[in-house]
Amino acid sequence: xxxxxxxxxxxxxxxxxxxxxxxxxxxxxxxxxxxxxxxxxxxxxxxxxxxxxxxxxxxxxxxxxxxxxxxxxxxxxxxxxxxxxxxxxxxxxxxxxxxxxxxxxxxxxxxxxxxxxxxxxxxxxxxxxxxxxxxxxxxxxxxxxxxxxxxxxxxxxxxxxxxxxxxxxxxxxxxxxxxxxxxxxxxxxxxxxxxxxxxxxxxxxxxxxxxxxxxxxxxxxxxxxxxxxxxxxxxxxxxxxxxxxxxxxxxxxxxxxxxxxxxxxxxxxxxxxxxxxxxxxxxxxxxxxxxxxxxxxxxxxxxxxxxxxxxxxxxxxxxxxxxxxxxxxxxxxxxxxxxxxxxxxxxxxxxxxxxxxxxxxxxxxxxxxxxxxxxxxxxx
Amino acid sequence: xxxxxxxxxxxxxxxxxxxxxxxxxxxxxxxxxxxxxxxxxxxxxxxxxxxxxxxxxxxxxxxxxxxxxxxxxxxxxxxxxxxxxxxxxxxxxxxxxxxxxxxxxxxxxxxxxxxxxxxxxxxxxxxxxxxxxxxxxxxxxxxxxxxxxxxxxxxxxxxxxxxxxxxxxxxxxxxxxxxxxxxxxxxxxxxxxxxxxxxxxxxxxxxxxxxxxxxxxxxxxxxxxxxxxxxxxxxxxxxxxxxxxxxxxxxxxxxxxxxxxxxxxxxxxxxxxxxxxxxxxxxxxxxxxxxxxxxxxxxxxxxxxxxxxxxxxxxxxxxxxxxxxxxxxxxxxxxxxxxxxxxxxxxxxxxx
Numbered sequence: 001x002x003x004x005x006x007x008x009x010x011x012x013x014x015x016x017x018x019x020x021x022x023x024x025x026x027x028x029x030x031x032x033x034x035x036x037x038x039x040x041x042x043x044x045x046x047x048x049x050x051x052x053x054x055x056x057x058x059x060x061x062x063x064x065x066x067x068x069x070x071x072x073x074x075x076x077x078x079x080x081x082x083x084x085x086x087x088x089x090x091x092x093x094x095x096x097x098x099x100x101x102x103x104x105x106x107x108x109x110x111x112x113x114x115x116x117x118x119x120x121x122x123x124x125x126x127x128x129x130x131x132x133x134x135x136x137x138x139x140x141x142x143x144x145x146x147x148x149x150x151x152x153x154x155x156x157x158x159x160x161x162x163x164x165x166x167x168x169x170x171x172x173x174x175x176x177x178x179x180x181x182x183x184x185x186x187x188x189x190x191x192x193x194x195x196x197x198x199x200x201x202x203x204x205x206x207x208x209x210x211x212x213x214x215x216x217x218x219x220x221x222x223x224x225x226x227x228x229x230x231x232x233x234x235x236x237x238x239x240x241x242x243x244x245x246x247x248x249x250x251x252x253x254x255x256x257x258x259x260x261x262x263x264x265x266x267x268x269x270x271x272x273x274x275x276x277x278x279x280x281x282x283x284x285x286x287x288x289x290x291x292x293x294x295x296x297x298x299x300x301x302x303x304x305x306x307x308x309x310x311x312x313x314x315x316x317x318x319x320x321x322x323x324x325x326x327x328x329x330x331x332x333x334x335x336x337x338x339x340x341x342x343x344x345x346x347x348x349x350x351x352x353x354x355x356x357x358x359x360x361x362x363x364x365x366x367x368x369x370x371x372x373x374x375x376x377x378x379x380x
Numbered sequence: 381x382x383x384x385x386x387x388x389x390x391x392x393x394x395x396x397x398x399x400x401x402x403x404x405x406x407x408x409x410x411x412x413x414x415x416x417x418x419x420x421x422x423x424x425x426x427x428x429x430x431x432x433x434x435x436x437x438x439x440x441x442x443x444x445x446x447x448x449x450x451x452x453x454x455x456x457x458x459x460x461x462x463x464x465x466x467x468x469x470x471x472x473x474x475x476x477x478x479x480x481x482x483x484x485x486x487x488x489x490x491x492x493x494x495x496x497x498x499x500x501x502x503x504x505x506x507x508x509x510x511x512x513x514x515x516x517x518x519x520x521x522x523x524x525x526x527x528x529x530x531x532x533x534x535x536x537x538x539x540x541x542x543x544x545x546x547x548x549x550x551x552x553x554x555x556x557x558x559x560x561x562x563x564x565x566x567x568x569x570x571x572x573x574x575x576x577x578x579x580x581x582x583x584x585x586x587x588x589x590x591x592x593x594x595x596x597x598x599x600x601x602x603x604x605x606x607x608x609x610x611x612x613x614x615x616x617x618x619x620x621x622x623x624x625x626x627x628x629x630x631x632x633x634x635x636x637x638x639x640x641x642x643x644x645x646x647x648x649x650x651x652x653x654x655x656x657x658x659x660x661x662x663x664x665x666x667x668x669x670x671x672x673x674x675x676x677x678x679x680x681x682x683x684x685x686x687x688x689x690x691x692x693x694x695x696x697x698x699x700x701x702x703x704x705x706x707x708x709x710x711x712x713x714x715x716x717x718x719x720x721x722x723x724x725x726x727x728x729x730x731x732x
Contacts, residue, residue: 089416171541
C-alpha cells in the first residue's frame with residue numbers, strides 16, 4: 001500500500017508542478033507583453049491572426065536590438081471565464097501590459113478587472129464602444145462598430161451605390177448588431193431606403209430565406225455587417241437564385257478570399273470597408289505579408305493580424321518614450337502608458353493613429369472592391 | 381444519544397466542506413494560493429453546485445437532463461438584473477445583502493421554469509425529458525440573445541429585439557449583461573455549497589427521497605405502492621432547477637459581463653461529464669469531479685494548444701480507471717479497511 005501512496009503523491013506533484021508557471025527573473029532590457037485571444041475554439045481564426053501579427057512585430061523589434069520584447073501567449077477560448085483565468089496566468093508570469101483581448105466579451109470581462117488592478121490594455125480588435133467606455137486603461141487599435149455603420153451608410157449614399165437597400169445581419173452577434181443599429185439610424189437620417197431587414201444567428205447554415213426576401217423586395221444593394229463565413233454562404237445562395245445586387249461588407253468581410261474551398265469568383269465586385277489590404281504594394285505591407293505567411297504557414301494576413309502588429313509596435317513606441325523597462329511594475333507601466341497614449345501619434349499598417357481620452361482610435365477605413373481575387377481601392 | 385447513520389454521514393460531509401473552506405481562506409490570507417487558482421474559486425463553487433444539483437435529476441431520480449445550463453442562464457440573468465435593480469432603483473448599498481437576494485431571485489426564476497417544463501414532460505416516460513431539456517437550453521440561449529432589459533428610476537423596461545430602451549441597459553441582447561458590479565464572494569460560494577448539500581442530502585434521506593428512488597428503480601412497482609411518480613419526479617427536477625439557478629446567479633455576479641452564449645449545450649454536457657465521472661448518484665463524486673475538472677484545463681496551460689487534447693485523454697483514462705475491476709476492488713478494499721479500523725472490529729477488513 002505504501003508504494004501505491006507514493007505513486008499517487010508523485011502523480012499529484014507532477015500535475016501541480018506542470019501548472020505552476022516558471023517565474024523567470026526580470027531582465028531589465030526585456031519588457032513582457034501578454035497576447036490574449038482565442039487560439040482554440042470557434043473564434044480561433046481571429047485569435048491566431050492576432051498571435052501571428054504580434055509575433056511578426058516582436059521578431060522585427062528584437063532583431064533591431066535595444067529594448068527587447070517577450071510575448072506571453074494565453075488562450076481565452078472566446079469565453080469570459082477562461083479570459084479571466086488567462087489574465088491571472090499572464091500576471092503570474094510577469095506581464096507588464098496586454099495586447100488583447102481579441103474579441104469583445106472577453107475584453108469587457110478582463111477590462112473590468114484590469115481597470116481595478118491598473119493593468120494597461122491595448123486591444124487590437126475588440127470593436128464595441130463599451131470596451132473602452134468608463135475605463136482609462138483600455139485603448140483600441142481598431143475602430144468602433146458604431147463608426148462602421150455610419151461610415152458605410154454615408155459612403156453608399158455619397159457614391160450612389162444603391163437606392164433600395166437590404167440588410168442581413170447576425171442578431172446573436174454583438175459586432176453585427178452594433179453595426180446594424182447605427183447603419184439603420186444613419187440611413188434614416190440621410191434618407192436611404194431600406195427595403196428588407198433580416199436576421200440570422202450563429203447556427204444558421206441556410207440563407208435562402210434572407211436572400212430571397214432581399215430579391216423579392218427588389219433590393220439593388222445588400223449590406224452585410226457580418227463575418228466572412230456566413231457572407232460566403234450568402235454569396236453562394238445569391239448566385240444559386242441568380243440574384244446579383246451590389247454586396248457591401250465591412251471589416252468582418254476581410255479574409256473571405258483566404259477561406260478554404262471558397263471560389264473567389266463569387267466575391268467578384270463585392271465592396272468592403274477595411275483599414276488594411278494585404279494586396280497593397282506599400283513596402284511596409286509587402287514586408288509584413290511575407291513574414292506573416294512564414295509564421296502562419298502560408299495563410300494571408302487579414303486586418304486582425306495587421307491590427308495586432310500595430311498594437312505591439314504602438315506599445316513598444318510608448319514604452320520606449322516613457323522609459324519603461326523590464327523592472328517597471330505593471331501598475332507603474334499603466335500610468336506611464338496612459339500618459340503616452342493620450343498624446344502620441346503612431347503610423348502603422350492600418351493607418352495613422354491618434355487616441356482620444358476615452359481610448360478610442362481615430363483613423364479612417366478605406367473602401368475596396370474585390371476584382372480578380374484581389375482588393376482594388378474603390379473608385380479607381 | 382445515537383444518531384442515524386445518514387445524519388452522521390451528512391455531518392461528516394458538512395465538516396469536510398467547512399474544512400476545505402478554512403484551508404482555502406487560510407491559503408488566501410497567507411498569500412499561498414496562486415492567482416490563477418484564486419480566480420477560479422468561485423467558478424469551482426458554481427460547478428460543484430451545478431454538478432450536485434444535476435446529480436439529483438440524473439442519479440437520484442434517474443432522468444437524463446441535457447439543459448441544465450439553461451437554468452443556470454436564467455439564474456445568472458435574473459440575478460444580474462435583480463442585483464442592478466436593488467442597487468440603482470432601491471439604493472441597496474450592501475453588496476452581501478444584494479448578492480444573497482439576487483441568488484434567491486435567480487433560484488426562484490429558474491424554479492418557475494423548472495415547473496413549467498416539468499409539468500408536461502415528467503408525465504412522459506423514457507428519453508423525452510432529455511430531448512425537451514436539450515431544446516429548452518437552446519431556446520433560452522436564443523431568446524436571451526434578443527432580450528433587452530434596462531432600469532430607469534424605479535421602473536424596469538424589457539423589450540424584444542429593440543435595443544433603444546430608456547435608462548441604463550442591464551441586458552444588452554447578444555452582448556449579454558453589462559455594467560454589473562462583480563460582488564460574488566468565496567464565503568457565499570461555500571455557504572451555497574453547504575446549502576445545496578443540506579437540501580440534497582435531506583431530500584435523498586427523507587420519505588420523499590425514498591419515493592423518488594423507488595420510482596427510478598421500478599416505476600410500475602412504485603405506482604403499485606401508491607406513489608405519485610410524477611409528483612416525486614417533479615420534486616427532484618424543480619429542486620435541481622432552483623439550485624442551478626442559484627449557482628447561475630453566483631456565477632453571473634462573479635463577472636462584470638457574461639453572454640448567453642456561455643450557457644449553451646457545451647456547458648450542460650460539461651456538468652453532465654462531472655456527474656458521470658464522479659459516479660452517477662454519488663454526491664461526493666460529483667463534488668470532487670467538478671472541482672478537479674474545473675482546475676485541470678488551467679493546470680494544463682503549460683501545454684498551450686495541446687491542453688484540450690490532454691484534457692480529453694485524462695477524461696478517458698479516468699473513465700477507464702474508475703471502471704476497471706482491479707482498481708475498483710482496490711478502492712473498495714481501502715474503504716472497507718478504513719471503516720473496519722474506525723469500528724475497531726477485531727478481524728479488520730482484508731482487501732479482496
